[in-house]
Amino acid sequence: MSEPLLELSQVSFTYPGAAGAVLEALDLRFEATQRIGLFGPNGSGKTTLLHVIMGLLRPQSGMVRHKGREVATERDFREVRRSIGMLLQNADDQIIYPTVLDDVAFGPLNRGLPGEAARELAEQTLAMLGLEGFGDRLAHRLSGGEKKLVSLAGVLAMEPDALLLDEPTGGLDPATRERLVEILERLGKPMIIISHDWDFLAHVTDTYYSIGNGRLIRNPDLILHRHVHGHPMGDHEHHHH
Numbered sequence: 001m002s003e004p005l006l007e008l009s010q011v012s013f014t015y016p017g018a019a020g021a022v023l024e025a026l027d028l029r030f031e032a033t034q035r036i037g038l039f040g041p042n043g044s045g046k047t048t049l050l051h052v053i054m055g056l057l058r059p060q061s062g063m064v065r066h067k068g069r070e071v072a073t074e075r076d077f078r079e080v081r082r083s084i085g086m087l088l089q090n091a092d093d094q095i096i097y098p099t100v101l102d103d104v105a106f107g108p109l110n111r112g113l114p115g116e117a118a119r120e121l122a123e124q125t126l127a128m129l130g131l132e133g134f135g136d137r138l139a140h141r142l143s144g145g146e147k148k149l150v151s152l153a154g155v156l157a158m159e160p161d162a163l164l165l166d167e168p169t170g171g172l173d174p175a176t177r178e179r180l181v182e183i184l185e186r187l188g189k190p191m192i193i194i195s196h197d198w199d200f201l202a203h204v205t206d207t208y209y210s211i212g213n214g215r216l217i218r219n220p221d222l223i224l225h226r227h228v229h230g231h232p233m234g235d236h237e238h239h240h241h
Helices: 046-053 074-083 100-110 115-128 144-156 174-187 198-204 221-229
Strands: 006-013 023-030 035-038 061-066 069-071 084-087 162-166 191-194 207-212 215-218
Touching: 006 046, 023 046, 023 215, 035 198, 046 162, 046 191, 061 074, 069 074, 074 084, 084 144, 100 115, 100 144, 115 144, 144 174, 174 191, 174 198, 191 198
Parallel strands: 035 191, 035 207, 084 162, 162 191
Antiparallel strands: 006 023, 006 061, 061 069, 207 215
16 A cells, blocks of 8 residues: 555644634545545635645644655645645735746746746646636736636646645636636546535545544535536446545
8 A cells, every 4th residue: 555645643733812723633644546625614624724734834733744754844845845736715825926927937947947948838738728828918917717727827837746726616707617627637636625616526526525623524425416417527436445
């Protein structure tokens, strides 16, 4: 049995001054083959969980392992951030540069790709997301849905092993949401997606959790939900572990 991509054991996190813990002795195994959907009310700790995985918040207790190795210091988490791409809930928090191409090329340049290659990768990534010719556009002039796709392009241009997506369909019109479903299905990368959109999760993820009392709760219900709506991949079977 190979090491999971990520493992959290007995992780507890409380915000300073808050009454109760948001995450309490939480365990998570995230295998390199999995697409996990996380849903549940706001404030239940889903975003906090992603931030703990990325080292943006440090738990008061418990352990985070990446590919079998404990990660605890800022330096350790830099390795995690190279390997795992995270899409923030608000695209405006993620887009740094005024023009779209500069923004998407930032990651590859930062990773040491020469300028020409970084631009090319940025252009290919934009084209894959249906944003061909968007390179010269000003980010602040884009619609909410376009911004969301540009911030996703920035994450994908880093060529991560896995993705953490926080409310990726927020602000998307139906056509763009459909496109996102297609893109994520085609990518075939392991991912953890936070979403309120059950139908979206039913298309792109296969394991469902919500957070209750600070812990992950496995939810089988979406499987039924998916069969009711049919599935774009045609007939398929569920593999129960």
